[in-house]
Amino acid sequence: MTDSPLATATAQILKAEREPGLKPVVKTFFDETTFTASHVVHDPSTKTAVIIDSVLDYEAASGRTKHTSAEQIVAYVKAEGLSVAWQLETHAHADHLSAAPWLQEQLGGKLGIGADIVRVQEVFGKIFNAGTPFARDGSQFDHLFRDGDQFKVGALDAIALHVPGHTPADMAFIIGDAAFIGDTLFMPDYGTARADFPGGDARMLFRSIRRLLSLPDQTRLFLCHDYKAPGRDTFAWETTVGAERAGNIHVYDGAQEDEFVQMRTTRDAKLSLPNLIMPSVQINMRGGHMPEPEENGVSYIKIPINKL
Template identity: 40%
Template sequence: MSDYQHFTRYSPSTGAGFPDVWGVYEADTGSIQYVMACPETKKAAVIDVVLNFDPRSARSSTESAQKVLDLVREQGLDLVQILDTHPHADHMIAAAWLKEQTGLPNAIGARTMKIAELWREIYNLPDLDPKPFYDRFFEDGESFNIGNVQVSVELATGHTLGSISYFAGDAGFVHDTLMYPDSGSSRADFPGGNAEELWDSIQSILSRPDDTRLFVGHDYGKGDREEPAWEATVAEHKRDNIHVKSGTEKAEFIKTREERDATLALPDRMLHALQVNLRGGHLPEPEDDGRSYFKIPANRF
């Protein structure tokens, strides 16, 4: 869906305490970046914003993140928080650049520290530490406000061992657990991933009211559908999701997920991205020539 770079769709608030939501599609990685705003106060947060990266040239850029900031400005919103759901494997996060531009705090789940333990060994980088690069690490069950919208944090492991969802009124930002119903669910074979835990996380998400709007992290396209899509209700997932619709058994899901994952190659940005995302979106520290260099493990995957 490369023709839809920065394609944007608006999902309006459906009631008091429920957020306005904008999704901004990033076509190179199939990622959806979100702006969530309180309709009354215009306070807003951004979620899972992408730092563009070309793996062929190892060059980063900020076009997508700038598009998100432009949308915030155009809508007259007051941005107050930079949020991520997990240290993504398929794209770099833009949190560091967003902090530089806005001076605002960033946050991610507390189990990001456990993800860093895995990748310190994989990269042989004993000093790979997220703590200096994030302002807040959310625990399961914590909550905070964006204006008059209360946001709760729910641990949602399986895709990674540290993924979190954000639930705000009738909106759930459920990252790489579910895909759009015609695509099912996201992979669970990265270090720390687990298909059984992914099933449990999805069942918790789908236990919410049927009219809950679920916003997923990716869309890679499916069948004859031309435009990218990322919003569906709990009821729509229970009716139509090809991996977890009502009547699906846990063992069936795990078998489907694990067989599918065994056929998938690593994302082309993964080995570059994790060493950046575990630093809050900062490239590796410049060396004596002033340039940053990536460390890539050979013959590991």
Template identity: 45%
Template sequence: MTNPIVKPFWDAPTGSWQYVFHDPKTMKGAIVDPVLDFDPLAGATSTSNAERILSYVQDTGIEIVWILDTHPHADHFSAAPWLSQQLDAPMAIGAQVTGVQKLWKDIYNLSDDFAVDGSQWDQLFVDGAEFMVGDVPVRVMFSPGHTLASISYIAGDAAFVHDTLMMPDSGSSRADFPGGSSKALYQSIQGILALPDDTRVFVGHDYAPNGRDPACVATVAEHKTSNIHFHDNPDEQSFRALRDSRDRTLALPKLMLAALQVNIRGGRLPEPEDNGRAYLKIPMNYFEPR
């Protein structure tokens, strides 16, 4: 089995990790969870993060064959469409994204012509799907809990687990968004921890507790021994009590109501109105203040 070279890209404003992984022999690669920059005060998007990724890919000589989303993110916009256009590479996400689209279509009261069939992506991966990036085998693992559509990509010895696990000193990710479930999150994490101990687990976010530098990777063995939510091998009931209690104290992500209506469109802004400008909707008084 060929293992990939992984290049992480840090986005400080959203605490997000983006990745490029590639096969060192064939130089074929994939991009995971790229971030489109958004200034909420100006209502303006830009492509600084995506341009960093594009420059790295071009300078390194990587042929991108997939642009992969793990789920529709609540804390940043996806840059997948922009990179797809620049690199002529297909976009993919998990097949359960249609459930997220239906849920948020109702929350945003979108019109009947908004498609909830996942057609905004080129490929919808089912659980257990397998494909190759060069000589690197990639397996799709359905890993819901943080959202009902989350998937992980197991590429050789590298697992891109999105917002399911955090770094060991932060534990796990929240499960209180619409469609989230601490029960499903527990089962998903059990699947990740069942991977070989030397599997490199790349996380989607890091908030760098206690002033340390941002970090993005730990092995399955390190999570088993030092993850603050799993080192004692908790049963489902104990984990759910811990996770649910913690989630009740958390404010909603600042960009959630902006980001989801973009990301359920595959990272595209709503269609422009008759003045040629796109607009975002904010559902008033749907969520209780925290």
């Protein structure tokens, strides 16, 4: 069976290679506290922009939020004269809170995520006992992307690819020749994302990664996280399909699916949960919005005891 979305993405990337004006400009903002790379992507001809995987600063000890990281994005967008069309989330993150609603207030743009966010909402809605007021239909978002959905960023072609495994709802957004792949791959020297969260699947992750690595070698890949592999002193968040195929320590060309699944499952069993998983998932499954305030006007994060 022909993978039509992949073929469309490949044609789009090759077209951008032939016509440099169809390559997006990418500015990355890296939050060392959560090791998260947020990307501002824009069309150089129309100045239309997309913000991908933004970060809301959160102090776990006090439960207070700040907009320091997001304010850097606002300053850049305004300085460059950009017009924001989309606030995109590659998935419902478990390691940082999204700043998308606040950025929408400052800059506009529709909030989009993968359509399978409804599966994540169903699973975590039960885990956190969110109750009937919490909608599990994705309505907290302006648009739910499905595999192969095409859209425009100014004059640039863009397409969404469903790449589940880390979570059921992970999406890669390919804009021009640049692919924003969330938590699927890390830099070649660090490997791949975990697949042990509820709804995760190591075998599915391997197949999603191989799908991404079927794109042209020159495709620019922008990652959501970096943790500095042993022996590397600087953070990095940009690589290429060719570099990943040649040197990713987990999924290099020739890596076998069964061996990957065994490695990933064994490795994941030894990992601690992310420090901010409790607040992050509860906020991000709501599109970055806080839970409804209680009768005293305060929003609360729940901590399920002995559940996760």
